[in-house]
Amino acid sequence: MSEERQNQESVTDQLIVRRQKMDELKERGVDPFGSRYERTHYSAQLHDLFEEQTKEELTEAGHRVKIAGRMMTKRGKGKAGFAHLKDKNGTIQIYVRKDAVGDEQYDTFQTADLGDFLGIEGTVMKTNTGEVTVRAEELTYLSKALRPLPDKYHGLTNVEQKYRQRYLDLISNEGSMDRFTKRSQIIQEIRRYLNDRDYLEVETPLLHTIAGGAAARPFITHHNALDMELYLRIAIELHLKRLIVGGMEKVYEIGRVFRNEGIDTTHNPEFTMMELYTAFHDVDDVMDLTEDLIRTVTERVLGTTDIPYGEDTIHIGQKWARRHMVDLIKEETGIDFFKHHTDDEARALAKEHGVEIDDYAAFGHVVNEFFETFVEHKLVQPTFVYGHPLEISPLAKKNQEDPRFTDRFELFIAKHEYANAFSELNDPIDQRERFEAQMKEKDQGNDEAHDIDEEFIEALEYGMPPTGGLGIGIDRLVMLLTDSHTIRDILLFPTMKPTDNH
RNA sequence: GAGCCAUUAGCUCAGUCGGUAGAGCAACUGACUUUUAAUCAGUGGGUCGCAGGUUCGAAUCCUGCAUGGCUCACCA
Numbered sequence: 372m373s374e375e376r377q378n379q380e381s382v383t384d385q386l387i388v389r390r391q392k393m394d395e396l397k398e399r400g401v402d403p404f405g406s407r408y409e410r411t412h413y414s415a416q417l418h419d420l421f422e423e424q425t426k427e428e429l430t431e432a433g434h435r436v437k438i439a440g441r442m443m444t445k446r447g448k449g450k451a452g453f454a455h456l457k458d459k460n461g462t463i464q465i466y467v468r469k470d471a472v473g474d475e476q477y478d479t480f481q482t483a484d485l486g487d488f489l490g491i492e493g494t495v496m497k498t499n500t501g502e503v504t505v506r507a508e509e510l511t512y513l514s515k516a517l518r519p520l521p522d523k524y525h526g527l528t529n530v531e532q533k534y535r536q537r538y539l540d541l542i543s544n545e546g547s548m549d550r551f552t553k554r555s556q557i558i559q560e561i562r563r564y565l566n567d568r569d570y571l572e573v574e575t576p577l578l579h580t581i582a583g584g585a586a587a588r589p590f591i592t593h594h595n596a597l598d599m600e601l602y603l604r605i606a607i608e609l610h611l612k613r614l615i616v617g618g619m620e621k622v623y624e625i626g627r628v629f630r631n632e633g634i635d636t637t638h639n640p641e642f643t644m645m646e647l648y649t650a651f652h653d654v655d656d657v658m659d660l661t662e663d664l665i666r667t668v669t670e671r672v673l674g675t676t677d678i679p680y681g682e683d684t685i686h687i688g689q690k691w692a693r694r695h696m697v698d699l700i701k702e703e704t705g706i707d708f709f710k711h712h713t714d715d716e717a718r719a720l721a722k723e724h725g726v727e728i729d730d731y732a733a734f735g736h737v738v739n740e741f742f743e744t745f746v747e748h749k750l751v752q753p754t755f756v757y758g759h760p761l762e763i764s765p766l767a768k769k770n771q772e773d774p775r776f777t778d779r780f781e782l783f784i785a786k787h788e789y790a791n792a793f794s795e796l797n798d799p800i801d802q803r804e805r806f807e808a809q810m811k812e813k814d815q816g817n818d819e820a821h822d823i824d825e826e827f828i829e830a831l832e833y834g835m836p837p838t839g840g841l842g843i844g845i846d847r848l849v850m851l852l853t854d855s856h857t858i859r860d861i862l863l864f865p866t867m868k869p870t871d872n873h
Numbered sequence: 874g875a876g877c878c879a880u881u882a883g884c885u886c887a888g889u890c891g892g893u894a895g896a897g898c899a900a901c902u903g904a905c906u907u908u909u910a911a912u913c914a915g916u917g918g919g920u921c922g923c924a925g926g927u928u929c930g931a932a933u934c935c936u937g938c939a940u941g942g943c944u945c946a947c948c949a
Contacts, residue, residue, distance in 0.1 A: 451906035498907050522884040531941045632948050
């Protein structure tokens with residue numbers, strides 16, 4: 372045997388053994404990748420049904436069941452052995468005796484590897500230590516695992532591998548499966564809440580000819596047949612408002628949005644947004660709706676409204692604070708932006724307080740910077756911050772009493788933003804002016820300013836009723852409700868750079 | 874984009890002062906018919922992330938690169 376070949380064998384040691392076992396199964400006429408298996412129970416059902424019964428009662432009753440799952444542990448005892456099979460709801464122990472299944476099937480059991488899928492038909496029993504167990508009479512091979520699973524005790528802890536090979540994380544880390552189950556439930560409960568209130572769920576295009584509705588840089592793609600550039604959407608907003616023009620009155624969409632930005636613990640290039648529009652409502656109605664929606668979903672999914680998040684306990688059930696952005700800034704800094712209102716005054720205050728601002732910054736940008744610098748990180752309990760400056764809110768209605776501000780709010784919990792909402796701007800003349808102001812910012816260097824969407828303005832010209840709109844970052848909400856502090860922990864397959872190996 | 878840290882067996886991790894690689898689980902062989910992180914005896918398994926450099930000698934020191942993590946910046 373050459374040195375080279377020896378080396379090759381050593382590298383793939385366990386892979387070779389498992390492939391050999393697969394071949395041996397085939398030689399004995401056992402399909403290593405079997406077919407459908409009709410089970411009578413899930414593991415959790417067996418525990419629920421028989422946990423309370425005694426060993427003797429179960430032995431006497433001899434309930435026949437068929438179960439299936441992935442073998443996670445195995446303890447051989449000579450002519451008998453135990454193993455745990457994992458299925459959707461948990462694990463169930465099996466007890467395999469040579470005298471019960473016969474020589475051939477016992478041999479199959481003995482050579483089965485951790486990770487293989489087995490089907491077991493047998494009777495329900497209880498062990499001396501009181502564990503509900505299926506005593507095997509018929510063993511069916513359902514699938515061979517050709518690679519070994521992560522450590523059965525520690526699970527998979529390699530962070531990178533958890534993200535790249537999420538299936539391994541799900542198999543070996545219970546907390547991970549729980550988290551993604553909750554994610555699914557949260558989205559399901561949002562749908563239920565809205566459907567119960569006669570909102571219509573719709574699907575609008577992901578491919579946009581103009582990337583509008585938010586301040587962000589888009590991903591650009593290309594359509595071959597039309598030979599044109601298209602943008603992946605950065606928001607759902609402008610299409611849903613067209614549907615409000617079209618008379619749908621209550622619409623929402625839950626879907627993926629793409630923003631060409633950096634990646635960190637709270638940002639992934641693609642993320643899930645829920646946007647909702649209600650005709651004849653205003654920003655105050657949306658506040659009520661948002662509070663009730665999140666409270667209801669939290670209660671239904673978690674069974675409580677006092678939720679741990681890191682060091683804090685967030686009280687979702689209490690009445691949420693509603694504070695004007697300018698008042699909050701005044702509380703933290705003593706500066707009253709209701710009084711200092713020219714662009715020059717605001718810029719001077721920024722300089723004085725060491726707040727960095729862009730060259731194109733006007734009054735509203737400065738106010739927003741002050742909020743982000745001095746206030747945002749202090750908002751732990753749910754707080755609606757309303758009254759955003761006009762310059763940073765090109766799609767929101769002006770406030771009637773003070774047109775420097777808009778009828779808009781953002782929801783802050785645990786120092787992060789979860790929702791953004793406003794009384795939608797339905798005046799097409801004003802909307803055009805706002806877009807034009809954005810274009811001016813773009814010329815001055817703001818590469819995230821909105822583009823003018825002429826077709827959207829045309830839609831407004833046909834008349835859009837007064838409308839309350841809302842956007843909720845679903846990923847952030849899932850993070851909050853699962854006490855996750857990295858967006859990658861609640862995205863099944865977060866965006867990753869490719870490696871040589873994968 | 875910047876700083877700091879990490880990368881060793883399939884997985885979880887040690888590795889001293891620079892002297893050429895270790896454990897547990899997993900795997901293999903054997904024993905064991907109620908175990909449960911099964912146990913007992915034995916065996917095999919390594920491009921120490923990659924590429925250079927320093928050195929008689931590098932997992933270890935230096936440089937660059939890759940991937941990831943954290944912090945900051947950017948960004949809702």
